[in-house]
Amino acid sequence: MRWSDFPKWGHWLADWAARYHEGLRDRPVRAQVKPGQTLAALPDTPPDAPQPIDDVIADFERIVMPGITHWQHPRFFAYFPSNASPAAVLADQLVTVMAPQCMLWQTSPSATEMETRMMDWLRQAIGLPDDFAGVIQDSASSATLAAVLTMRERALGWDGNANGLAGQKPVRIYCSGEAHTSIDRAIWVAGIGQANLVRIPLAPGPMRGMDADALDAAIRADLAAGYLPAGVIGCTGATGMGACDDIAAICRVARAHGLFTHVDAAWAGSAMICPEYRDLWQGIEMADSVVFNPHKWLGTQFDLSAHFIRSPEDLTRTLAIQPEYLKTHGADGIINYSEWSVPLGRRFRALKLWFLIRAYGLDGLRQMIRNHVTWAQDLAQRLRQVPDFEIVTEPVLSLFTFRFAPPGHAPEQATLDLLTRINDDGRIYLTQTRVDGTFVIRFQAGQFDCTAEDIDTAYSVITEIADQIRKG
Ligand SMILES: *Cc1c(COP(=O)(O)O)cnc(C)c1O
DSSP: OOOGGGGHHHHHHOOOOOOOHTTTGGGGOOOOOOOTTHHSSSSSSSSSSSSOEEEEEHIIIIIIIGOOOOSSSBBSSSSSSSOOHHHHHHHHHHHHHHHOOOOOOOHHHHHHHHHHHHHHHHHHHOOOTOOOOOEEEEEEHHHHHHHHHHHHHHTTTTHHHHOOOOSSSSSSEEEEETTTTHHHHHHHHHHGGGGGGGEOOOOOTTTTTTTTHHHHHHHHHHTTTTTTEEHHHEEBBBTOOBBBBHHHHHHHHHTTTOOHHHHHTTGHHHHHHGGGGGGGGGTTTGEEEEETTTTTTOOOSSSEEEEEEEOOOOOOHHOOOOOGGGGOTTTTTTOOOGGGSSOOOOOOHHHHHHHHHHHHHHHHHHHHHHHHHHHHHHHHHHTSSTTTTTEEEEEEETEEEEOOTTSSOHHHHHHHHHHHHHHHHHHHOOOEETTTTTTEEEEEOTTTOOOOHHHHHHHHHHHHHHHHHHHH
């Protein structure tokens, strides 16, 4: 295949994309293949001779498509959304065609300057003050790693990269039990060690946020015991049931001890384009670092994570490397975003934000998010009226959890049966979590093309299958 063949296949792709999206409601949301099925359909050895693209495409339909879980299905209510809006997909096609590697300003000035502008648009959109600068990271996990490394270096007087952690006081980081596992991994990778990630107990109340007094007490106890407290990681909308720390309270405690704060709002941050939801992270202006994923709810398909930091100097002091071959001579005052992140190479991600925000406007995106929140709340309300259904955690934005406890059945088994049968049915897709040890089903509304009718379908599927279980 040559570029001269591209128009033919490019047109085919455009038609395929439109047909795929039109037909999504007729497909099961979750892939229904068995483990090993796709692998077995792929030849053991690579071809030596070139093969016609028609054949590759035919095999794509036959082998690959059955094993796809359709994250862009309007009735995807599992995990969190991972939205791809058509405008952002179009932008990504342009980027893919040019495939620039945007590690330095000079390796594509437009990419760097577009990133600066788009991150500032996003900063304004979510209501962060203008002393935050933004950078696009590949994932929230990477942003959190960058923040943890910054905490570590700041606490060690910038000595960790140079001399390692041996002989240093143990660095301590604090978060709640609701915080995401990406934090554990950041702690491991940063050489801090799981034992030095201190889980602060939750304060009473539905938001399941960490107890700020307990945080203060833990930091004091660590100081007295000769540890080196470095930072606090708060969450807004944690993955399980949407837990939200009291950001103002934990930032006050962190500041009093001179600690760095990072807030993980990977999912919920997108909702902050609607001012009425900003109570959930009240005090965010006091944080040192905030991450959220436009690749979740907003519609700039994976991967695009927005990382805002108050002091980019601390971040680049932690991560920048400048060997001779990366120096950009004669270009002063420019930004090289690869100095703000762990990977060196960078794709041109900001373009899809530009297309997204212009094509839908912030108003269009706000409307989408408000609809999802309203619909999820309505569904929780309806399920609450159904006998044997219990709403275990109330909606946080568009996420709530429930369980099914019909008489004569163990609730955990009945809830698991309900979930399994729903996902085998395929019309909707849901996943599970535990809340204080109780097995629950999560429901979140957030897919880009989801409608009120799709939520009605969810209600019908859930109650229909529950009836079947009741009847045995
Ligand atoms: C999804 C999620 C993450 C991980 O995001 P990646 O971009 O996949 O690394 C981290 N924290 C929370 C709260 C999340 O919801």
